[in-house]
Amino acid sequence: MTLKRMTFLQHLLTFMGLEGRLHLEWISSAEAQKFVATVTGFTETIRRLGPSPLRIAASRQADDATMSPMPQSGCLDLPKTDAVPETGVQIANG
Amino acid sequence: MSAMTPIQEQVHQWLEEERVDIFLAYRIVEGHPLPYAFTREHIEETGELVTGPARYSLEKFATHIASRYPDARIGMVARDCNQRALNVLRVWNQLKEGQVETVSVNCCPSDLRAHADCSYLERRPVGVVKQQLGQVPNQAVADVDAQPSAERFDRWMYEFQKCIKCYGCRNICPVCFCNECSLEHAELIGTGHLPPDIPIFHLVRAVHMAGRCIDCGLCEDACPAEIPLRLLYRKVNAIVKDLFEYETGSGDTLPPFSILGPKPTMSPTPLLAVAQE
Amino acid sequence: MEMKFVPSICSYCGTGCGVLFEVLDGELVGTLPMKTHPVNHGKLCIKGWNLHEHINSPLRLKNPLLKTFGRFTKVDWDKAMDVTADRLKAVIAAHGPDSVGVLVSAKMTNEENYLAQKFARAAIGTNNVDHCARL
Numbered sequence: 001m002t003l004k005r006m007t008f009l010q011h012l013l014t015f016m017g018l019e020g021r022l023h024l025e026w027i028s029s030a031e032a033q034k035f036v037a038t039v040t041g042f043t044e045t046i047r048r049l050g051p052s053p054l055r056i057a058a059s060r061q062a063d064d065a066t067m068s069p070m071p072q073s074g075c076l077d078l079p080k081t082d083a084v085p086e087t088g089v090q091i092a093n094g
Numbered sequence: 095m096s097a098m099t100p101i102q103e104q105v106h107q108w109l110e111e112e113r114v115d116i117f118l119a120y121r122i123v124e125g126h127p128l129p130y131a132f133t134r135e136h137i138e139e140t141g142e143l144v145t146g147p148a149r150y151s152l153e154k155f156a157t158h159i160a161s162r163y164p165d166a167r168i169g170m171v172a173r174d175c176n177q178r179a180l181n182v183l184r185v186w187n188q189l190k191e192g193q194v195e196t197v198s199v200n201c202c203p204s205d206l207r208a209h210a211d212c213s214y215l216e217r218r219p220v221g222v223v224k225q226q227l228g229q230v231p232n233q234a235v236a237d238v239d240a241q242p243s244a245e246r247f248d249r250w251m252y253e254f255q256k257c258i259k260c261y262g263c264r265n266i267c268p269v270c271f272c273n274e275c276s277l278e279h280a281e282l283i284g285t286g287h288l289p290p291d292i293p294i295f296h297l298v299r300a301v302h303m304a305g306r307c308i309d310c311g312l313c314e315d316a317c318p319a320e321i322p323l324r325l326l327y328r329k330v331n332a333i334v335k336d337l338f339e340y341e342t343g344s345g346d347t348l349p350p351f352s353i354l355g356p357k358p359t360m361s362p363t364p365l366l367a368v369a370q371e
Numbered sequence: 372m373e374m375k376f377v378p379s380i381c382s383y384c385g386t387g388c389g390v391l392f393e394v395l396d397g398e399l400v401g402t403l404p405m406k407t408h409p410v411n412h413g414k415l416c417i418k419g420w421n422l423h424e425h426i427n428s429p430l431r432l433k434n435p436l437l438k439t440f441g442r443f444t445k446v447d448w449d450k451a452m453d454v455t456a457d458r459l460k461a462v463i464a465a466h467g468p469d470s471v472g473v474l475v476s477a478k479m480t481n482e483e484n485y486l487a488q489k490f491a492r493a494a495i496g497t498n499n500v501d502h503c504a505r506l
Contacts, residue, residue, distance in 0.1 A: 008333055008351070128378060262404070
């Protein structure tokens with residue numbers, strides 16, 4: 001079940017553009033060296049991938065109360081006219 | 095009772111013969127095609143039965159009836175998406191085997207079934223900005239897969255942050271029936287701000303749609319922020335099909351993630367092969 | 372077993388979205404957006420989606436309650452009306468009609484809201500009327 005879910009999730013995260021950040025490994029308590037190797041290896045992988053785009057997006061959102069509707073990494077070139085609900089807007093009571 | 099259409103005649107006959115207790119279809123009320131429950135007491139109303147053009151989740155109404163009257167025999171007009179939803183609901187024990195009798199009507203195109211001729215459901219064209227970005231309506235999963243990863247990330251974060259957390263996608267979903275929903279779990283998804291926690295809110299829902307979404311597109315129709323949910327859930331189902339060879343909506347077995355039910359399904363063979371690489 | 376679908380208009384704000392109430396055996400069990408409604412085109416906000424919830428809420432007030440010595444006691448309608456009328460008259464006599472305000476609710480019908488504002492303007496004589504859906 002874990003294997004199914006994790007494999008599925010890896011594919012879903014890839015579709016989201018967050019590939020390589022999820023890893024599953026079975027390590028017994030007797031396999032200390034495997035544990036070390038896995039953790040070291042995965043830490044290296046994550047370091048190579050750099051900070052999470054989610055973290056960057058979150059800080060961007062915090063910096064700018066009216067979070068830009070424009071995706072920032074230059075792939076999409078959206079003018080600001082596309083109507084986007086402002087962040088932090090409370091729905092009017094009624 | 096003159097000049098009834100074949101479908102009207104059939105429904106009339108079914109009600110008369112007590113083959114069904116209630117029949118869910120549509121009727122024009124105040125100029126709007128609205129869902130309508132036809133019964134034996136008002137059998138003359140079957141002359142006003144229409145099969146479209148609006149599309150509501152009749153099977154969801156059927157589950158509401160079934161939860162109150164477990165032995166009720168329910169009839170309904172069914173497009174292909176309704177039929178798939180009924181299959182899923184039956185597998186999940188929301189409806190009993192054979193409880194719902196359907197009259198098939200024509201339907202809209204879907205990745206899960208090609209047959210289609212419902213012109214009402216042709217997609218509205220997308221806006222100018224999206225056209226410039228090449229985002230066509232009913233974008234194919236393969237086209238999105240082909241984009242660079244960073245572009246996909248930006249696209250989805252942009253789509254998700256439009257969310258106003260109306261829960262419309264969940265509320266309208268024919269195969270969403272849980273009494274307690276993960277999307278309302280404060281420890282999984284933070285509360286009190288808009289947009290909701292992205293992408294967690296949408297990914298939690300996407301994960302729950304795996305092996306369950308019947309690609310009816312009602313969620314996308316109901317989304318006030320025009321988030322391409324159908325595309326997301328199509329991808330989710332494509333993953334399920336690739337990994338587990340599970341055909342969502344066929345209604346044979348429970349989906350691969352299910353740990354409930356009498357028979358645990360889906361041998362892990364294809365996955366073990368992946369893991370050992 | 373009786374199932375009805377009743378088209379209506381959302382009362383929560385002035386937009387006027389078309390909603391469809393799902394009524395099973397005379398009990399309101401769900402709200403749906405009306406697909407063909409020209410205002411909302413089959414979409415709703417979270418409030419509209421939950422339009423039916425307060426109707427069957429166990430927290431609903433079903434009797435008039437009179438607050439005496441800091442405690443609420445159940446009274447009948449005649450008593451409640453008498454007390455309200457007497458107190459309102461006393462307040463108006465002492466401080467004028469503009470000392471009274473009438474607050475109405477989105478959880479009542481449009482007609483009840485109309486009557487309430489009519490009551491404020493014609494019977495009490497004040498324009499102090501407000502509604503939570505005044506956008």
